[in-house]
Amino acid sequence: MLTYFSIKLGTIMADRKTVRGAPIKTPIGEQDGIDFSIIELFFFAYRDFTSDPDEILADYGFGRAHHRVLHFVNRRPGLTVAELLDVLKITKQSLARVLKQLIDTDHIVQLPGPRDRRQRELYPTEKGRALALALARPQSRRIRTALGDSGLGNRASIELFLKAMVNPELRAQIDILPANPTQKLSGNDHGEH
Amino acid sequence: MLTYFSIKLGTIMADRKTVRGAPIKTPIGEQDGIDFSIIELFFFAYRDFTSDPDEILADYGFGRAHHRVLHFVNRRPGLTVAELLDVLKITKQSLARVLKQLIDTDHIVQLPGPRDRRQRELYPTEKGRALALALARPQSRRIRTALGDSGLGNRASIELFLKAMVNPELRAQIDILPANPTQKLSGNDHGEH
């Protein structure tokens, strides 16, 4: 058995690494019923979309994770740490690192929850608000240009499409966020869920 | 000077960390002329979009980087290492690690370039083709559903929008890719820039 195996390796297969499949030379394509164009456009689009703020963030020694935290704290001032974790879908240990830096640099402040003093409500400072705006500006400009390029009436379609790309369970969170043109926010009580 | 500083810290400011900006309690919103809705929808959509293949990849001990390499090698069989680097916009050291794993696991094979034997043309094996399809399937399904949800005629608009979101310099590369439904490869001269 061992002999057979080594003969096979030594003579027929040479070594494990020479047992290779043949190269396939035809491109994969939509003929397989799969929308590769949109798939890779999504990759390229998102990469460039995030590159705008990345450059600004680098000046502050921040990364993409800081951006996300800053963004949602600005969108929902007063959200608690637990709520933020639920939106970002990361662990508290991952959040802690970036949140601490944002607090230490006075972009975000914490207030004890009024009903439950264990909670920490997160608010942007003026500095944090300004940075959030500065980060969003080039992204918004890119979107505006892209909408212009692809026809002005598309914004609603794009928004519907993107929302439909999100897992259904998570769409509820999106609707919590304020000033969505498609819906008004009567009272911002993030008291349950 | 030192005394003044410590008095200031000790009595007025207590320590550096207590000099905090006031919490801003109003949500940032579209009133600033910035399209926060689309910005965060893009984040949520992309996160869920990539989560589908991530689960499959985990079974192979692969990550997102492997997916990207496998995708583009399947889309453009025979591309060289340099071309792949140019598409992915990463360093060769970053590519090396994942490419090596894909070659060792017989998902990708290398052939010396026919004209220039220093080059390595990359091809998928049948195994690599199958995995690329398996990874793309749930993503394509998600897109199809989202397009259905947001109206059937939107596909062209979505494609235009996403393409317009990509940096202009990079759109040439996108047009190289095969079987784009909106354009035939015949009149596709990406020869300028």
Place this chain on the structure above:
DNA sequence: AAAAATATGTCAGCATTATTGACGTATTTT
């Protein structure tokens, strides 16, 4: 009132994916 649960914070270690810098080897171009 004591015990349990919850919200948050923190320490330590690890994985993935990216980076920069340096250097080696084969091949092609000058």
Place this chain on the structure above:
DNA sequence: AAAATACGTCAATAATGCTGACATATTTTT
């Protein structure tokens, strides 16, 4: 023959995620 190019590899570092363990304050349950 020398220089440039394409690719591979080693080493160190950074950002962002993860798990596990444990501490502290506060609230809820018993």
